[in-house]
Amino acid sequence: MSGRGAIAFEEVLHLQLGKLEEAIGEWDTQVQRLESMKENAAGMARRTRSASWAGANADVTIPFVTEQADQFDAAHKQARTLRELCRDGHGRLKHAKDRLTNLVEIEAPELGVHVSATGQVTSDLEGLDAETRRARQDAVVEVSGRITDILRTVAEDDAEIAQALRAAMGTDPDRFTAVEYTSVQQATLAREDADALMERMARGEELPDDELHDIALLLELHADDPAFAERIATGLGPQGVLDFWTDVSRSRDQPPGSSEWESAAALQTSLGQVLGTATQSDSAAMDAWERDMTALGDERVGGPDGPYGFQTMSALMHRGDYDTDFLLEYGDALLTFEREDDRSPAQLWDSDPSLRLNFVESAFPGGEALEGDWGRDPVVGFMQGLGHNPEASTQFFAPPDDYAPTDTFERPPNRFDPADDNEQVNAHLDYLATDREWWLSNDHHGGPDPLNVHPAFGDALFAAATGREAGGFDGDDLDGFLATGDRRTADTAAVMSQVMHLYGSREPNLLAGQPEMAADLAAMTGLYMDDINYAMSGQTEGARAENGQVFGSAYEDRLDNGFFNTARFLNVLGQEETGHGVLTQAQELYTAGVLAGIEPTGQEAYDGGVDAIRTSAEVRGLLDQSLVARIEHDFGEQSKEAERALAQSSGWAKAGGGALVGAGLGGLALVTGGTAAAAVAVPIAAGATPPLIGEFMNQSIDDFSRHEADDTEVRMSRMEFYSAGETATTQLKETFDETIEESLPAGSTIDDSAADLHGAYRLGRDLISITHGPSTPGN
Template sequence: MAVKYMDLVEVDLGKLAMAVSDWKNAVDKLKTAAENARRGMRAKSDKARWAGANATVTRGFVTKTTKEIADLHTEADSIYQVLNDAHTELASLQNQIKTAVQTDARNLGVRVEDIGDGKVRCYFQHIRGDTDERTQDQLDAKQELESRINRLIAHATEIDASVARALRKSHGSDPRNAGHSSYENLDEVQAERAAELAKLGPEMSDKQYMELNSIMRFNAKDADFSTDFYKSLGGPKDALEFYGRMSLDGTIGDDKRRLALSRQLQRNMGVALASATDPDNKSHLPANWATDFRKLGTQQLQLYPGGSNAPYGYQVLGGILRYGNYDARFINPIAEHVVQLHRENPDRFMGNKPMAPGSDLDWGYNPSGKNGAGYDPLSSVLEGLGHSPEAAKKFFTDEPTVYKEDGTVDKNGTLGYDYFDALNDKDFEWAPDSLVHPGSDEAKHARAMGPDALGHALTAAVTGDAWDADPPELHRDEDTAEIMKKVIERYNVASEEGPPPEGMKDSLAKMGASYIDDLNYSIMDFGGSGDALERDALFENSSDGSTRTSFDEQKARNFMMLVAGDEDGYKSLTSAQQLYMASGLAAFETDEDRGIAFAQNAAKVHGILDESRSHGIREEFKDSEEAQQMLQEQNGEWRKSLVSGGVTVAATAGAAILLGPAAGVVAATAVPLVMESAGSAVSTAYGNHTLEYLKDHEYTNDPQALQAVQDVEKIGERAATQPVLNFAQTTGMSNKEATDLINEIEQSYLAGKTAISNNEKVSS
């Protein structure tokens, strides 16, 4: 039975704490009694020279009594340990749910309603006179709150069920016989139950499958649990065979419920394997698991007796590796081995793809369905690196290790290439990880999945966070910056290697947004040492000097031209740039001259981005029959759609501007930023601010300033001038000074546009 919302909120855990204390006292007393029995009557009984009935009856009674006292101590200790863990976890969950309801919901103006079955719904209360209109940020926040509360309740339900199961097994069914199952902690209970369910394999009912996923969902990151769980499956081969059977069971046919369960298991097993293979965790799997996985990688596994198309170990393992933040010492040797095998024979793992049964194109080892069906382990390990930022950074920077066919190190081997250059080569042959018909349009699309996964791995490597982290956090250092330099040198409009694969474009936009400060720094690329010192002073608040990087003005411009030429890339970089400019100016409110210099450079970047998109539009609409559409785009319709399209920095440039709690201006500033067009708005992920910000600031005292804010046809310049208007006001400029400043900013903006329009393909 599911724990109810009010059960968790109102339960008096003080009573459970008292029970824990009572059991602790019982454990201590029984421990003393057990020791006394063993050292006292049992020792005397063993030494006594009894004969006849005493030798059999009395000695047997003493032995049995001593054992029962010891068993009572074991049972009491097991109950105490489980209840103590349960109290700790439930108290934490109760505190979290109280904060969610009493603070977060109240601040959001949301009510929480119990709808039964361990679920709640959150809704905005109607207030008389209110229009009940909510921003997308508010709706998203409400949904996040509802999901969070429901997760907390589900976690409490899982703990409750585990404790009940442990108490039954500890006590047993015979009231006259103590000492049955014993546990040192709640993790053991949960791992034991997970193992029981896993042994059922595909024979698990949906209800049992849900129970397994529930246990794993809340414990997969716990190394004690995850290590015990994987050991309970057997060895590395047994673990792969279990997952392989479960993934095929979930992806065959059209059972959507089963597919959803297999997707949850895939994620849970990935997160658990990452936890269990981290050698820094107190509990972890032995090192031979990693070497055995590499050995099994090129061997075929018979998942079913007599089955055809037996998968290679790496195909099955790849499905698990797609989720979890792995330690580099575990995943990187696997990733290196897979890349090297692929280089030798790109179709090595494609030969055993089955003929898709009917139209069942999902059948395989990647139930998620993201970037492949799971037959190409290269895409899988790149996705794994995409969720393992530290490992991804090392993968692209450390000296490669050469591996033999069986996954052992070839001490005398030489590679002759590095992974960045090899994977980003325009002629790299990606495998079509799909069951679609060869030669079809869908098969062509299947080859784009590998580059997409590569983009995810590179994003993790240069940002220091998982490619899909929400919210993202930026962790940059010299190595991440060095990889970003290589990205910019490889992907720009002047690259001899050609344009990026379609699947990588969104990742390049994220990477560019994540380095928006260094792109600005690079555009202000002076030659003299004095100028360089002045530039460093302007950017001292935007990133730590040890990680600040100049990509060279021309290379930075060429990169932005490539990325911003695409609509989504333009949205990502422009959103990041607008917020970065506003935040940067906030740091110069007491230094007007530097603030103006910073603003001029930032406006130039805006011009570069806008003209890059204009160039992209010209390329997209070359045909004469589309001239009218091109004209509309050039006249600013595409900029309007940027604003009305609901773009947010959170999804695109969030990592870019979160420069760290100490290093970044953005993290320290309270300046909000929004764009407005025809009554719609785009928030920049600093959520609680709205269009009221602009309206509350009296820009109306300057007609030109007001025009700059309201002129939809000049939205690009508005992106550059809006923060400047705020800067002019906060620094106390007169109307004339503000007007002159706006004119200077517009000139800088036009200079950025001219830098692109004068030479739309600048050679590097």
């Protein structure tokens, strides 16, 4: 399998396939070994993410082990591909040898033809009549042609096998490549498709709609093939990619919903996915491609009136999983370029109001698609790219590490200390959340439409703070949403800590101007309910430390913004109907999980459960009071409009189909007021029994159901609203007592007093007056 061109007759006739058979057997053994090693590495990665690492060890060990696990997975795929290619190559070569042997030893003699050891075909024509002579001469020509055909096929097969093996080996000598081919034909087809696609893509704007559709289908077919993707990316080159997409997008003049629009959207999606796959390669060619693409960001594409490179490339980032290092370097360059320009973002990027670069939709969580986003804002596409790559997003929003440790306290690098008045949040986060003027590029030639914030920013923050890809819930598969597990780390917690500080303490009025962010912030908070409850369980570190067992940490660190900083954040988020609805449900599910995980070993275990319920009552009281204050500020205290709003909010979000519990996570599918459902993942205590969690959840649902907007006569006073919230925690307590009472050892005392929970709920309500002082919600 040299791929060297012409192959001699005797080489095929006497082809020795024993070594290739041995290689297949060895690769088969290697595949089996790597299968076990891959599973062990994946398990080690899971344990590493959940271990209690600290300091530099956390920053080095976790990424290293995760990377090695990924490499074992890639090695397994590569070994399996090499085995299949060798197996297929063996079959092809054996078939050719068998054809030649059969022709030489059986068919040729039957035709009166002799084939020499070197492949020369002759026939003895002496003494033959004219007809027989002509038949023998025809047979010589036929056998010679068949030999030539076999040798040509072997040469082609040999070249294809060699090329397929080279593709499977990848371009980086120091890393395994996750190429998956099941046959030589598949590898050859991918290469041929890539070459054919590049020829067609060179025509750019000349491509008709049906050809665009075909190109999109071929790109989608090979989108996960690293060899194909790198061939496309490096074949086109950075400038070629920018020229192609700019030309194509400029030539699409049909309205949304048309076949031409849909073809462009499919092409944008598949090309973005292919380029994302290509950037996963660490080859020298792709490293150069990424550097050159970033360098082209501040240059115009197609002339002085064309879009910036950042705009075209970012449009393709709406879809695809781009490499972490590429995203970080590209994002730094993009935001530096934008911030150093004297113009506003809209003025900088919206110079051509007829330019359309984006054909795919983006949407606020659980809401309507954001219509008319023509993709001229490159920060939006880049944010989408971060949302698909949690690792990159977490690093992009990591706390600055240029701090000076004190003599008494030294925290690890990239950790955020909200108690330090001099602590600065990540510059990218600060700019995008508080300073940037967000806008929507659209087809209204009167100018860009201002936005409070773009949903892509929420997606990127969600990925950064949770370690989970944004948009992982399709509205139906809650099991699949939870299957990725709890992916929090000390680094994701550092991002979440900054977000809480920024929106809760430093800029308490920020969310009121960005209500669209409430759903993402609430979903992020839901995944940190264990740390939220720990922080709210005591006003001092000593008091909280006593509850460490009750509110255990499921990852290698703990988010601890302190009691008052956490309360401020909950107050701000609770003022939004979306935030209140998500967090009350998440709080309920989390507490149910804690209670379902308590073993009835004695009084201490029971008291731990009561502490969890008491903290839950306090959190619910704070959230309820925050929403009441906001609604009464908007509509007037105790007004009919306020009472209608409270009634509507009381059942705003119910678990769609009930809560679902997976490995270490519970989930809720929530109706968020839009056309789509949202999902919230909540940490569940180890050992918690799912059926028992469901029992707690079902028993604690209050009698108030969601009211539609036209139910204008349905009202609820503030006291009725408070009563509903307090009842929810009271019912949790009653269910807990009934469940655990018979299993407790003799001498254990069941506290059936509701006064303690009433006091906790009232304390939570009173916290609003001390979180931000006398400031009025919404001001």
